[in-house]
Amino acid sequence: MGIANLRGDIVIRINTMRVAVMVGVLVLVLQASPVRAESSGSNAGWGSAAAISSLVYGPVKMAYSVLGTVFGGIAWALSGGDTEVMTAVISPAVRGDYVITPSHLRGETPVEFIGRRDDYREDMVVFEEVY
Numbered sequence: 825m826g827i828a829n830l831r832g833d834i835v836i837r838i839n840t841m842r843v844a845v846m847v848g849v850l851v852l853v854l855q856a857s858p859v860r861a862e863s864s865g866s867n868a869g870w871g872s873a874a875a876i877s878s879l880v881y882g883p884v885k886m887a888y889s890v891l892g893t894v895f896g897g898i899a900w901a902l903s904g905g906d907t908e909v910m911t912a913v914i915s916p917a918v919r920g921d922y923v924i925t926p927s928h929l930r931g932e933t934p935v936e937f938i939g940r941r942d943d944y945r946e947d948m949v950v951f952e953e954v955y
Contacts, residue, residue: 870926877924892917
């Protein structure tokens, strides 16, 4: 009888942890992308679509970032403590967009899943004309 209670207790704890993790992820995603509807119904539609898209995209990006950080640590250890190797692995995983915004859905700004350093961003590069 004691073992059956122990098994039931473990199942309840695991289910409670699953619910807590799902609620935590949902809170983080919704907090990271506040949707403010303007006076236009179109903007409300874009905001709603962005929020729903972020519910799927956000956890995937978070998982990618966590895995990138773990593999960056492994790369650092295997390279003998070379921080450049670690940064080359972690930087693309951690940088980038974590939420989808209405401007992403309208095609005004690209979604950056794999982040780039600021010096590699196209909008920050200034081209000089040579005569």
